[in-house]
Amino acid sequence: MTLLGPAEIRELAASLGVRPTKQLGQNFVHDPNTVRRIVRAAELTGDDVALEVGPGLGSLTLGLLEEAAKVCAVEIDPVLAKALPDTVRRFAPEHAGKLHVIEGDALRVDVDEQPTALVANLPYNVAVPVVLHLLATLPSLRKGLVMVQKEVADRLVAGPGSRVYGVPSVKLAWYATSKLAGKVPPSVFWPVPNVDSGLVAFTRREPPQEDRNEPSQEDRKATFAVVDAAFAQRRKTLRAALAGWAGGPDVAERILRAADVDPGARGEQLTVRDFTRIASQRQSQAPHG
Known part of the structure; x- marks a missing residue:
């Protein structure tokens, strides 16, 4: 399988007339080693249905297709959503049948694939709402590995007493145990962001309950x-x-x-x-x- 490097990313973007926008939080990964690292940290099995939010030009998508049974990619940009299947057919034709693309906002679309793992390079401005919304609405999600702004990663995994412990920390803890899974430098993105990114791994658990009934x-x-x-x-x-x-x-x-x-x-x-x-x-x- 060919993963996308800087040359492929630039060529794809130029052919589509795509210029990354801050409004959509678009920073495309152009380093194959980072993609391999994310996929490895996600610990996917051949039975997993991976949910990717914001696949962009397809860097991470190609890596996920190699490991998962299926990849459901939710993309809000109509140009990118339409182009993703063509990119997969070009670079990983043997996996093209495993990709399902949903065009729309991850906070609003219906995902009927019953994904088991969320693996995504999330736009910084919506990372926390997306993670919490998907855990609330997709009970099939059992685990996840998301790349977010390093400050957000620290807040998501913080425990009581920490200076950055707050609403995101507690709400994620309702659904899952979580931990930091590494730091990602700005240099692996195009365009280069002015902040570091962090990887957050989580595993769903039963919510806390005060009686014998299932929490509602x-x-x-x-x-x-x-x-x-x-x-x-x-x-x-x-x-x-x-x-x-x-x-x-x-x-x-x-x-x-x-x-x-x-x-x-x-x-x-x-x-x-x-x-x-x-x-x-x-x-x-x-x-x-």
Whole structure:
């Protein structure tokens, strides 16, 4: 198989009249060794259906097709979406039948392929919403390896007490365990971004639950509402930060104490399980405001 290098990337872009845009967060990987590294870190098996968001000119797509049973590529740019099958037929004709392209926004399109692995070089400006949306809407996703801005990677995998622990950290932890899987320098992209990128690997797990029933969408929404409120005012104690959510600081304190959480603590000190307990206590005992 031929992977795309700088010459192929430039030639493809020129033939399509494509100029990478900041609006779509387009930075195309032109280093075959980086593609091989990403595919290796994704730990795909021959049974995996890989979901790629933002395949662009097809650098990573070609690497994924070599390892996965099928690749479902979601591309918002109509020119790139139309060209991707031709690129695969040209550079990897033996795998052309394994590619399924969906033209559209990954936050809105229906993916009916039941993908098992998300592997993508995600546009920096939508990386967190895309990952969380796909985990929420595609229960078939069991694992993932995404390349995002290094700062975003650090936030996604941060644990309680970390300076960068926040809403993305807790919400990803609801769905999965995660870890950093390496740093990627700007030089492997065209155009060259002014920041480093990071690889985040995740493995889905059962969401935290406070009873014997399976956590529902409502449980998730309730927990995420607490998370959003707690981090909206990071400097405030939970008693103060959750006052609006609970219906007053006294109500918030009562809920927090029932959930065995210190009302004087701050959001960055809590685990996802702590947030789940707070949401559960609100549902069971606090009046809805």
